[in-house]
Amino acid sequence: MEGGSDENLGNGIGGSRWNPTKEQINMLESLYRQGLRTPTAEQIQQITARLRDFGHIEGKNVFYWFQNHKARQRQKQKQETFAFYNRFLHATTPVFPPYQNVVCSPCYISPPRNDPAVFYQQHPKVPLPTASGSFKRSRLIPQMSINDSSKQQQQQQPTIQKYNNNLHCIYTARNSSSHHQETLDLFPIHPTGILESSRNIDEAGHDQNEIKNPSFCAEKERDANNDSHPFFDFFGGN
Amino acid sequence: MEGGSDENLGNGIGGSRWNPTKEQINMLESLYRQGLRTPTAEQIQQITARLRDFGHIEGKNVFYWFQNHKARQRQKQKQETFAFYNRFLHATTPVFPPYQNVVCSPCYISPPRNDPAVFYQQHPKVPLPTASGSFKRSRLIPQMSINDSSKQQQQQQPTIQKYNNNLHCIYTARNSSSHHQETLDLFPIHPTGILESSRNIDEAGHDQNEIKNPSFCAEKERDANNDSHPFFDFFGGN
DNA sequence: CAGATATGAATGAATG
DNA sequence: CATTCATTCATATCTG
Numbered sequence: 001m002e003g004g005s006d007e008n009l010g011n012g013i014g015g016s017r018w019n020p021t022k023e024q025i026n027m028l029e030s031l032y033r034q035g036l037r038t039p040t041a042e043q044i045q046q047i048t049a050r051l052r053d054f055g056h057i058e059g060k061n062v063f064y065w066f067q068n069h070k071a072r073q074r075q076k077q078k079q080e081t082f083a084f085y086n087r088f089l090h091a092t093t094p095v096f097p098p099y100q101n102v103v104c105s106p107c108y109i110s111p112p113r114n115d116p117a118v119f120y121q122q123h124p125k126v127p128l129p130t131a132s133g134s135f136k137r138s139r140l141i142p143q144m145s146i147n148d149s150s151k152q153q154q155q156q157q158p159t160i161q162k163y164n165n166n167l168h169c170i171y172t173a174r175n176s177s178s179h180h181q182e183t184l185d186l187f188p189i190h191p192t193g194i195l196e197s198s199r200n201i202d203e204a205g206h207d208q209n210e211i212k213n214p215s216f217c218a219e220k221e222r223d224a225n226n227d228s229h230p231f232f233d234f235f236g237g238n
Numbered sequence: 239m240e241g242g243s244d245e246n247l248g249n250g251i252g253g254s255r256w257n258p259t260k261e262q263i264n265m266l267e268s269l270y271r272q273g274l275r276t277p278t279a280e281q282i283q284q285i286t287a288r289l290r291d292f293g294h295i296e297g298k299n300v301f302y303w304f305q306n307h308k309a310r311q312r313q314k315q316k317q318e319t320f321a322f323y324n325r326f327l328h329a330t331t332p333v334f335p336p337y338q339n340v341v342c343s344p345c346y347i348s349p350p351r352n353d354p355a356v357f358y359q360q361h362p363k364v365p366l367p368t369a370s371g372s373f374k375r376s377r378l379i380p381q382m383s384i385n386d387s388s389k390q391q392q393q394q395q396p397t398i399q400k401y402n403n404n405l406h407c408i409y410t411a412r413n414s415s416s417h418h419q420e421t422l423d424l425f426p427i428h429p430t431g432i433l434e435s436s437r438n439i440d441e442a443g444h445d446q447n448e449i450k451n452p453s454f455c456a457e458k459e460r461d462a463n464n465d466s467h468p469f470f471d472f473f474g475g476n
Numbered sequence: 477c478a479g480a481t482a483t484g485a486a487t488g489a490a491t492g
Numbered sequence: 493c494a495t496t497c498a499t500t501c502a503t504a505t506c507t508g
Binding site: 255256257258298299302303305306307310 | 483
């Protein structure tokens with residue numbers, strides 16, 4: 001897939017873009033599966049620090065990773081939803097809504113809102129009616145009005161500073177990492193099976209036996225928090 | 239060029255990539271010639287549905303096709319332009335920019351006043367004037383610490399801020415108006431009205447002086463500084 | 477078959 | 493957060 005190169009830049013020169021290592025990807029995905037979507041600045045820092053053990057990485061990489069991953073995940077999901085409706089409208093085949101096809105998540109099935117894995121998740125129930133008008137999205141997705149949770153979490157209301165505490169935990173065992181196991185434990189990870197990769201982005205070794213992310217059909221999981229998409233999908237083919 | 243075979247994969251096995259049929263290519267190119275560059279989700283849907291009659295195809299294929307085609311067209315053009323200027327600088331031959339078969343290649347930076355292909359065209363990002371102070375993105379850019387008056391120095395402009403594009407519009411519309419509607423509309427996809435002018439971002443103009451640094455730039459860390467953290471293991475599960 | 481080229485696919489990085 | 497662009501990887505096809 002995108003690999004090929006085995007070396008992450010690491011060198012300031014050239015300025016090639018970040019090339020995540022497998023471990024980094026794994027950890028990031030793990031966090032994502034646990035519900036983390038839009039890490040705060042602090043979280044980004046922590047994650048970055050943690051991932052740095054596996055190769056050069058900067059905060060912005062983590063930031064972008066989450067942004068992209070989330071967006072693309074959503075696109076996939078939308079696509080399926082859309083495809084579903086398409087079928088529903090066109091064909092007469094009674095199919096079920098696509099949003100239940102939790103293929104690969106080892107053990108996360110997008111549990112209810114109060115899932116343990118939501119530590120990182122920004123689902124603060126805090127009031128904070130900062131429902132400030134959000135941007136205007138003229139193009140796609142005219143909806144989006146429910147998820148104001150995105151903003152509040154950033155504010156880090158002192159009342160919910162529990163999120164800040166995390167910081168400690170992460171920094172705590174920072175230099176004792178020897179195994180991945182340990183590493184993962186630092187994070188909210190808690191899964192029984194170590195995230196053993198839902199994706200094999202190795203270099204050169206194109207293991208064809210795996211999905212390889214045929215693109216937008218690898219893993220799907222509901223956002224669990226918002227995302228009530230209207231269905232306007234991007235890849236509405238299928 | 240690969241136009242040789244006309245077999246579409248059809249076989250999900252092996253995970254072969256989509257191999258467009260001639261008809262599909264023709265139609266796609268036609269649409270492209272008509273000015274379509276970045277189809278919206280809806281358009282992708284329609285196109286996909288339409289092209290499916292000629293072989294297996296998914297929305298993402300259409301999406302990628304346009305992405306790639308546009309990019310490569312642009313790249314090609316850039317080269318030509320470059321070559322042109324090279325000649326211009328070296329030789330004294332008064333030649334005009336290479337105007338190849340690319341019917342419409344409105345640069346995406348300068349607004350094509352009346353480009354022929356504007357039906358689908360997504361216009362370039364016009365340098366919108368700062369209309370009025372609008373809301374700032376409070377979301378991103380998690381201010382690292384409001385009450386922390388010690389480490390404010392980290393903000394060093396992120397080395398990102400890369401601006402690669404500006405070479406394109408060099409020769410923007412030297413022939414504008416010479417348009418010709420191609421008459422190739424294989425199938426109408428809202429030929430006229432759809433042009434997503436949705437891109438009217440005229441109101442969102444926040445002062446360009448604003449920091450572009452996406453949050454993550456908070457490369458600093460105040461680690462154990464704050465102390466006083468009670469330390470709850472939010473990560474370790476409830 | 478090797479090398480070159482064309483192009484599908486994926487994803488990091490921005491931008492607004 | 494949606495959208496777009498640049499790059500790179502992977503593979504198909506062509507060519508000699």
